[in-house]
Amino acid sequence: MGKLLKHNKDKGFVEAGFDETIGDVLKYNKFKKHGHMYLLDDETKAPSVTTIIGENLGWNKNALMAWAKRQTALGNDVDAMLKDAGETGTLLHILIEAHQRGFDVDPRDFTENQFVSAMKCFTGYLNWANKVKFKPLASEVILVDNDQRVAGTVDCVGKVGDDLVLIDWKSSKYLYKEHKIQISQYVHMMEKDKNVDYYVMERGAPKKLKQSKNARKFAYAMILRFDKTEVKYHQHKVDRKKIDAGISIFQDLLNLHNKKNTI
Numbered sequence: 001m002g003k004l005l006k007h008n009k010d011k012g013f014v015e016a017g018f019d020e021t022i023g024d025v026l027k028y029n030k031f032k033k034h035g036h037m038y039l040l041d042d043e044t045k046a047p048s049v050t051t052i053i054g055e056n057l058g059w060n061k062n063a064l065m066a067w068a069k070r071q072t073a074l075g076n077d078v079d080a081m082l083k084d085a086g087e088t089g090t091l092l093h094i095l096i097e098a099h100q101r102g103f104d105v106d107p108r109d110f111t112e113n114q115f116v117s118a119m120k121c122f123t124g125y126l127n128w129a130n131k132v133k134f135k136p137l138a139s140e141v142i143l144v145d146n147d148q149r150v151a152g153t154v155d156c157v158g159k160v161g162d163d164l165v166l167i168d169w170k171s172s173k174y175l176y177k178e179h180k181i182q183i184s185q186y187v188h189m190m191e192k193d194k195n196v197d198y199y200v201m202e203r204g205a206p207k208k209l210k211q212s213k214n215a216r217k218f219a220y221a222m223i224l225r226f227d228k229t230e231v232k233y234h235q236h237k238v239d240r241k242k243i244d245a246g247i248s249i250f251q252d253l254l255n256l257h258n259k260k261n262t263i
Helices: 049-056 061-073 078-101 112-132 177-191 240-262
Strands: 004-008 012-016 025-027 104-106 135-145 150-160 163-170 196-202 205-209 220-226 233-238
Touching: 049 150, 049 177, 049 240, 061 078, 078 104, 078 112, 078 135, 078 150, 078 163, 112 220, 112 233, 135 177, 150 177, 163 177, 177 220, 177 233, 177 240, 220 240, 233 240
Parallel strands: 025 104, 163 220
Antiparallel strands: 004 012, 004 104, 135 150, 135 196, 150 163, 196 205, 220 233
16 A cells, blocks of 8 residues: 545545655554553553453354364465454554544555455444444543453444443454453443553553543443445444343453463
8 A cells, every 4th residue: 555544524534645744644553562551550461351361262263263274275374364354453443543533544554455355344334433423432442450450452432322332343254252251341441440540542652541530331332343345334232231241251261361370
């Protein structure tokens, strides 16, 4: 990609030539992930919510292994396919965050195919946001929980009507129960009234947010899944009953994770 994606309030983004005098630009830094911010008060690094789930729950592994075998039989490079899908998802997150914050996007670190797929997903996001009149309040919020000693990054918090909603963007073909556990734990962390630190990135540097004095309560969580082959979105609501179940399951996984070092 050799073009800048310039933010346009009505159209989302329009391609433009590079101009070093323009405003804020979101650029992918492959060597600076959110994980470097996952530091607890005692300066030890906290494991991520996705790491805890991935290392201690195998509900989805049989399906993934079967997919990998099929792709290998077809002569495809499974590692390359997973990397490509991951970077497409990363670009989608950058596009959504930039659109919400009014920034331009530098997509030159991504391939043409990744760009095309991510733009289809992003167009699906725009269609959804316009339909439900979504009001974003914060995006890419880094959470560090000093009680449970875990961390994670919330894709977005916003309002759908009068409802406060926590949202996770996915570009995967399927929805898995692991996704619901992940977003449930994020709700749990964001609703705590103490011992959770919040950060957002401002001009490449972390900015610590003040904890709200008012109790935060989400009406529900939502996983919004986008199709990489056509402009389409799938809206999955996670109600409070499922959120409570997800929180309980995550605590079981965290207990198991912490017991690994005792054996």
